[in-house]
Amino acid sequence: MSAEALVRGRAAERLRTVRWYQRPRWKRLGAMIALAVLAVMVTGVQGTQRDLFYALEENLTSPLLLVWLALTVGVWAVREFLSPQVKAVSDGYRSVVEEPRGKLRRAWREEKWLRWGALGALVAAAVFLPSGLERYWQTVLVDQIAIYVLVAIGLNVVIGWAGMLDLGFIAFFAIGAYSAAYWTGALPVQPPMELNNFAVIPVAIVTCLLAGVLLGAPTLRLRGDYLAIVTLGFHEIVYLTAKNLDDVTGGTGGVKVERFSLDLGFWSYEWGVIDPMPYYYLLLVFIAVVVFFFWRLEHSKVGRAWTAIREDEVAAASTGVNTVRFKLMAFAIGASTSGVAGVAYASKVGYINSENFVILLSVLVLAYVIFGGMGSIAGVLFGAAFLVWLPEALRDFVDPKDRYMYLGVLLVIMMIYRPQGVIPSRRRARELKLSESGESDADAMTEPAGGRLS
Amino acid sequence: MSLNAFWDFLVLGVVLGCLYAVIAIGYTLVYGVLQLLNFAHSEVFMFGGFGGLMALTVWAPAPDPSGAQSVLYVVVGMLAGAAFGGVVAYGLEKVAYRPLRRHKAPRLVFLITAIGASFFLYNLAGKLFGRNSLSMPDMYENKRVFSFFGAELSVTMILIVVSAVGMMIGLDYVVNRTKLGSSIRAVAQDPEVASLMGVNIDKVVSRTFVIGGLLGGAAGFLFGVNNKVVYTMGFLPGITAFAAAVLGGIGNVRGAMLGGMLLGIVETLTVYFWGEEWRYVAGFAVLVVVLMFRPTGLLGERLGRTA
Structure with missing residues (x-):
């Protein structure tokens, strides 16, 4: 194998290998953690001009961050690992709601008195x-x-x-x-x-x-x-x-x-x-x-x-x-x-x-x-x-x-x-x-x- | 006012113009590639100012720095500003604009997203860093260096002009000479064909945002050195820089530089002739006049489809 082909083969291999943190699932986890950090910044304390880092430090050490992390990581975990169950529940809910909802919608469209009322x-x-x-x-x-x-x-x-x-x-x-x-x-x-x-x-x-x-x-x-x-x-x-x-x-x-x-x-x-x-x-x-x-x-x-x-x-x-x-x-x-x-x-x-x-x-x-x-x-x-x-x-x-x-x-x-x-x-x-x-x-x-x- | 004052204002205008030019590049690049008026670029600029300030708070300058130390402080501040700007711009593209591009939203939707993002970002900065204006720490003795037709030039002015011109030359090189630059231009001309030729559009768009963010962040730091850092500092320079980009021909990188320079001079001369309170009317008036008589701007729209 010539040197060039060797290099090319390695490059192709490098392109093909996906590291664990590049997999969509873990990328989504990263996004969720980032979201939690952003959320704690948004909902956290008001900063002051005396100390530039006051709000950042307070927020990153507050229990609120844990609450947000639990929330976002929880959502992530449910979506990643329990999606069949979630889908079953939502399908069940939808099949129960569907018929009365469709009826209501049709009545709303067809019955004039309903809208005027x-x-x-x-x-x-x-x-x-x-x-x-x-x-x-x-x-x-x-x-x-x-x-x-x-x-x-x-x-x-x-x-x-x-x-x-x-x-x-x-x-x-x-x-x-x-x-x-x-x-x-x-x-x-x-x-x-x-x-x-x-x-x-x-x-x-x-x-x-x-x-x-x-x-x-x-x-x-x-x-x-x-x-x-x-x-x-x-x-x-x-x-x-x-x-x-x-x-x-x-x-x-x-x-x-x-x-x-x-x-x-x-x-x-x-x-x-x-x-x-x-x-x-x-x-x-x-x-x-x-x-x-x-x-x-x-x-x-x-x-x-x-x-x-x-x-x-x-x-x-x-x-x-x-x-x-x-x-x-x-x-x-x-x-x-x-x-x-x-x-x-x-x-x-x-x-x-x-x-x-x-x-x-x-x-x-x-x-x-x-x-x-x-x-x-x-x-x-x-x-x-x-x-x-x-x-x-x-x-x-x-x-x-x-x-x-x-x-x-x-x-x-x-x-x-x-x-x-x-x-x-x-x-x-x-x-x-x-x-x-x-x-x-x-x-x-x-x-x-x-x-x-x- | 005396003639000396006139020269003072003219020099101030050039300094201001350099900053506008660097910010305007951010608008023009994104517009060239996505045909999107990135309203939130002014917040990228503002976060750059805070980034520089934070770096110089952690690593506080010594009270009486030597020449080499001063240079180091400035470089650190500017790099931190640029890094902050780049990160904010990257996040903005990833979170706000990419989902819209996925489902090919109409332009109106993009614009409203940009406004929403801008609103969020500047109020977030107000929340995190307080709502008062803050000064950069002294990194050097801001003495007069030399005079030019009676106008005094200080270290800060020279710093701004030199670094802005350096950034512009660097950017011009990147856009016109490098592989990334040619892929940016390719996507600007025709995204579909560019993707057929093997250009990864998402990557190019993301990098375009980052380049604009780096420049905007560095400009934010320089602006903070010259004025002060405050959470609302992005809005008016941002709008004026956008006007500069339109004046030069939006999507045209060299046009943005020219437009920024001109607008900076127009603005300070407005202050000279009519007074401080009319300062920002100048930018808008120029914008309206340009749009009425030469909507393609001075140098014409180049980067991108001339829409």
Whole structure:
């Protein structure tokens, strides 16, 4: 055997031999141990700036690590060595559950009264239940849940239906809030005429429409991920302007805004400072109107155009869908919804400053939409309500500053295991499945049909 | 302000630009190979800063180091930063992106994952290391070395420029001259054909992430020497570096270097003319203008399919 063949033979042998730690089973064990270490870092103590290694040392020597190790290694052991038994148990469970579940699902699809009944029960619960809550929870419900539900519904149009990633959605919320402040005479600069808070709403809608078009027009013809980064930049510009131009916007010091009031001559009403419930009913009306409007929109010509763009932009353009126009429209409609939420926010809280509109919120709203299920109104309502409620409920158990860490994990896990969200729209779920086999895009992020800037 | 101040700012801009260029390479490499905007690269950069700080905490610099000792400290810090960055980038690819690539997720899903990962990583750093900004220990006497048109150059500035330029030359060599570099370029051009030619795509993608992570981590250390280390330090330099990558033509490694330099100078000149508070508006404004008039960037998109 020549020397060369000998060398080659050895190389081949080296490639063929698999050491014990290279076997998938032990690799998985390693991954599980790494997961336990990461988990203990996440759930462990808060570090200090005095000692850089404090948190690392504490966490690695705490009994919590053993708990996590036991958990993860336990899961590993069950999966590796008891998988036939686990499968038998889960099969048994499935065969028991399958039939009633299928029946329920069929009834849900076929019986109209069931769906209307459920909807009616939900609406009734939304109207009557909150008045029994504590004041703290009522305030959370109005100041945060109701407002962010409105914003999330708006973002759903852009990301869920038109398939464009907008990372600066709170910018429009800020524009809405500052228009409310401006037109009610709260800002250092005076408007030509002072308006009632309700009269500001159409003004804010128009302002946000214009802002949406202004931002969208130069960038929509570009590749979709550029859009993401430009919207992020747009948000930063709006935020920095609000922060730095404090002789116009009040900056970080903030401005006081008048609350909602209505005077029709024969009847007048003022939404007070203390009781949040009147605001709640008002916002409920806003949400109901927007949901109804979007529900009709989804299956209209416009909604179908968005679906076409999302699923295959080139095909949509070649069958005569004016892609740029419909994308702009999605942008503008979403933006104006967010603007309405901004007006409502300013007029409820009665005080705004630039720190109400940090970039974090844009990402959070995105997380709400993704979690609930892009493109499904029910999903988005649920996602926003649940994810706003959850951190408040966890306040006593987790350090509030850590909440965002869990949110990040949640996003990553959702994207890996359930990218369609908790309550997915059926169409969206199918698109995501099709994209695995390369048949659909599921987002308007490819190169648009029209090429570059014309 | 005087003319001297102008030169000061210009020199500062070049120093900053070097850092941006090194970070931008990380974005551009990953984009070239995966067409993925790796949002979490800014956190890789941040972890690099913490890595360097940790190494220099364990092995605390002597109070009055000699020249050779100073060099050693800097090298150790930079290597630790790079190692941290590399590890974080590797883990990120393995945990977050690889499962998505397996089932060919749409790009939107990738982007959202990147945002989620970025959120997780920077809050994790805030939890582990506290949320206040920390200074690097003194490794050398940061004295003025020489002046350039009246602008004073300190040791830190020279350190940053020299090491950044060194890294860029090294990377350029790796991408254009080595086997790994040619497999990276092959995967960027056409992954399917590359895999038919025997390129192991998973390995190449993983190594691309690691290369970007090494550079980003080292840049994080240098940034920490120049400014401070804090868990939120990644976001704005990250975005600006991304803008730099787009300005140079995303996927084009030399473009990223050029874009980084230009953007650093634009940023400090913005500070010179309009003031500190408008600093980061410059990057975004440049980004929007470039996208409107020349979306392929200054040097054009090269590495990868010109999408």
